[in-house]
Amino acid sequence: MIKSKANWKFNTIQDNTLQGTDNLRSLSPVLKELLVQRGITTTESASTFLSPDIDDLQSPSSLDSIDKATERVHRAIADQEKILVYGDYDADGVSSTTVLLKALVELGADCDYYIPNRFTEGYGPNEEAFHEAYRNGFRLIITVDTGIAAVHEAAVAKELGIDLIITDHHEVQELPDAYAIIHPKCSPDYLFKDLAGVGIAFKFSEQLLGYFPEHLLGFTAIGTIADLVPLVDENRILAYYGLRSLTSTINPGLISLKRVSEIEGNVSEEDVGFSIGPRINAVGRLQNADLAVQLLMTEDQDEADEIAEEIHRINQERQKIVNDIVKEAEEMVETDEKQDVIIVAKEGWNEGVLGIVASKLVRKYDRPAIVLVVKPETSQLKGSARSIPAFDLFQNCMKIRDYFTNFGGHSQAAGMSIPLDNMKLIQNELNRLINEQLSEEDFKQVVEISKSLTIPEINEELVSEIDQLAPFGMKNPKPAFQIKEIPHDARQIGSLKNHLKLQFKQDNKSLEGIGFGMGDLYTHISPQTPISIVGELGINEWNGNKKPQIIMRDMKIEEWQLFDHRGKKHVDISSYERNNRNLIISNHTDQLSSMSEQISYNSTLSTVQEVDVLYIFDLPMDLNHLREIIKATKPVNIHACYYVEDSAYLKAFPSREEFKWFYAFIQKRKKVDLKQELTTIMKAKGWNKDNIIFISKVFFELGFVKIENGVIEINSNPVKRDLQDSRLYQERLLKADIEKTLYYSNYQELKQWFADCMSYLESPEEELTHGL
Incomplete structure (x- = not known):
């Protein structure tokens, strides 16, 4: 048996639901079922989903404050005011910045952009950046993919006389006092609430330009897909047509980015999610994200090629940094006592990639993971966390919020800073909370x-x-x-x-x-x-x-398994053991393993516990001994590891006629000195030495003869007994039968023999706790 790594959840549909979708009968049964699983049950909704239409996008004018914001931008352009686009350092923020910048440039605006440095400024608008913008003559700032939480910064802008337009898609808490806020969740008339930051920048650009800007769809697809917003409704339409735009793009930056990403032909969402997006993100993770915006904004192909190569190099560096930190973090996890919430920290780790490291730890260990860099100069830890679906990291960390210096995020991801002395305290508290809420099965992925x-x-x-x-x-x-x-x-x-x-x-x-x-x-x-x-x-x-x-x-694998290593002199079981309950049957101590217990056929079974895997290194003297061990230990995987060197089954067993001839021979001679006559007998009868010795020992055991110094002498008055009464005779028959059953049988015969011993598997068994 092999246990699945994840919990398997089957999407089930009621029969009456499928019966009510006769209007989808033109579709294949599989596609029809997949659509119904997505809540699509009519011909019209199926057509809308399978053939996205740009005309189904809502008008940008439904977004609150967009008309006010548009008028302000046009006035700034007319008055030649300087406009600053304030973005973010991830793929959504970079593509949002690019989309709005391109629209403003097209309108003839005097504009520039600013993206904060992840390491020195952190996320979102900051007061010093606004002051610097004011000193540089900017009186209009437009945020993209950020700003909805910038209550203090909005007040600073107002005090400076800067008009602040916020375009954002993140969760709304306290609304900043801004000139205008363009946000779907602040717009009752706008029906789709889940646009990415770049989706809102695209809508604002459409309103500013006065027409639908198809040439900006490729950038919009990058941010929409990379930011993991729901790919339904408007996001689906924007991504669908944006991917087409990326496939046929003439933008120098996108052409170069596709080339270094080795993307050819039709661009897919996987190309964006696993190649384009990570490269754009890599820039902001290791340095300032300006380079990524420069790539997407340039109209010069040579410059684009040069920047793309640099971004590709940065991404390779990012991958190496991630791999190095992951390796160090895994060593920490595996050498420390097992924790249900993983927390690892080290000085010198690059904080820009700690979220990726945390994600990799979660996938490997099926545990929430917090990865932190030690800041000795401030006695603080700073980093990122990722969780498992069953554990709401945000809500549980909020229960112990006082232990954090700063904390923010959502159920599955968070960022934080922690006083150095509080790390163990936080780990203990989170371990307590997760154990109160989850069972072992809850830790698994779904x-x-x-x-x-x-x-x-x-x-x-x-x-x-x-x-x-x-x-x-x-x-x-x-x-x-x-x-x-x-x-x-x-x-x-x-x-x-x-x-x-x-x-x-x-x-x-x-x-x-x-x-x-x-x-x-x-x-x-x-x-x-x-x-x-x-x-x-x-x-x-x-x-x-x-x-x-x-x-x-x-x-x-849901049924028990037999692994056939028969005939190998040395079987290395280290690659099989994993973290199961393992038991070895062997009479030799050289089979000992740190991961497996060991017994012999003489061991007391009352002390033997149930196991997952049974390794059999020695054949039993009696098949019932092995049956009893299997019955007591209830393994679900069996490894036949035995090797027979001196086979009883392959040796010809003496017939009764041969026993009779040899007895008559001794009777006639009265005495037979095997040291003198063994070779003669072997040649005369075509027997081998072992059989002659075996027959002699059986006669001796039954009292038919006396043997002294190799000389066999007939017993003149023996008790009448059958050959079957000899223990040696029976043991050799039994040994040959055991070898025939367990060693010389074919795989199916051997598996059937073991299956007959495993009546405990006739009723469904729960899956194992770990691995196999």
Whole structure:
């Protein structure tokens, strides 16, 4: 058995819900079901979703204060006032800055931009930046993707005589006293509330320009996808057409960015989320984000190429920094006592990447993680946190808010600073809170499964249908499917053998499964065993050949497993043990393992506990001994690790006629000196030495003969007994039978024998607590 890493949650639909969607009958059953799972049950809503239409976007004029803000900007342009666009250092903030700047430049504005430094200024508007803007002659500041929490800074702007227009999408608390605030959640007439910062900048640009600015859609898609806002409604439309714009863009910066990202052909949401977005984010994580804005604003291709190369280098540096910190953090986690809320800290860590590190720790350990850099000069810790779905990090940290110097965020992510002396106190309190609220199962990730499929159902046409639901993202996840089948082939791939490749075949149809980072599971897959996998479907194209594949996200094996190592003199079980309850059966101490307990067939079973995995290194003297151990320990995985050097089963067992001949031979001779006559007997009868000695010992045990110094003498008055009465005779028969059953049987025969011993598995078993 292999336990899934995540909890599998199947999306179930009531039969009456599907029956009420007859108007979707023109769609395939799978696509129809996927739409219904998204709440789409009519032909009209299906058409709207599958074929996004720009005309379905709301008018920007529905946003409160946008007319007032537009009039102020046009007046500033007419009066040649300097306008400052105040942005943020992430991909949404950079793309928002770019969108509004391009609109202002097109209108002939005297404008510039400002993005605060993550390390020296932190997030959002700050008082010193506003004072500097005033000294530089700016009397109109427009924030993008930030500002809704800048109550103090808005008051500073007002005092300086600066008109502040705030465009933002973050949660509203106390409204700043600004000249105008453009925010969907502050606009009752604006029906869609979940625009990204760049979506609002795009809407404002449309209102300023007086027409729909298609040329800004590519930038809008970057911020919308990278900021992980729900990809439904207006965000879906903006991302859908923005990706098309990115595919055919003539913007020098985007062309260069696609080139260093190795993006060719149609640009997908995955290209933005995993290649373009991280490169833009990398600049703000390691230095000032101005370079990213310069890339998107330049009209010179040579300059764009140069900047893109620099950004690519910065991203590589960011990746190395992240990997180095992750490695150090993992060492801390694994050497410290296990904690249910991970907190790691070290001086010198780059605070710009600590959120990424925290995310990686959460994925590996299924625990909330707080990653901090030590600031010895202030005796403070500063960093980021990420959580698991079942634990609201924001609410729980707010319960102990007094222990933090600064804290902010939401349920799954947060930023904070902490007095150095409070770190252990916070960890203890969070451990207490999480243990009060969660069970062991709650710590696991959740994978939502859209549907179970068979291998013959999966083809290029199905993948094309599913692709109609793209772009995928929040509130519109890429569908995950379950498949349960015996793999035709399994292997480790990659230079480090850290990926897993499975090949499935059924009814002349085939499917390839790729599990990135799942290579360690290879040794835990036994032959002829059905595997349940969950993953996302796609097309693998190689040398012009196309075939469907599934990118595996998780896997499990629900039945018990037999691993056959028979015939190997030395079996290394270290790669199998993991953190299970392991038991070794061996009479030799050289099988001892720090991760496994060990018993012999002579051990008292009353002290033996149930285990997950049983490793059998020695054959029993009696099959019932092994049956009793299996019954007592209830393993779900068994490893047959035994090696037979002197086989009883392969030796010819003397027949009764041979026993009779040898007895008659001794009777006739009265005495037989085996030291003198052994070779003669072997040649005459074609027997081997072992059989002659074995027959002699059986006769001796039964009292038929006397043996002294190799001389066999007939017993003149023996008790009549059957050969079956000999313990030696029975032991050799039994040993041969044991070898036949456990050693010389084929895999299926051996598995069936063990299965017959495992009546405890007849009723459904709960999954194991860890790993396998």
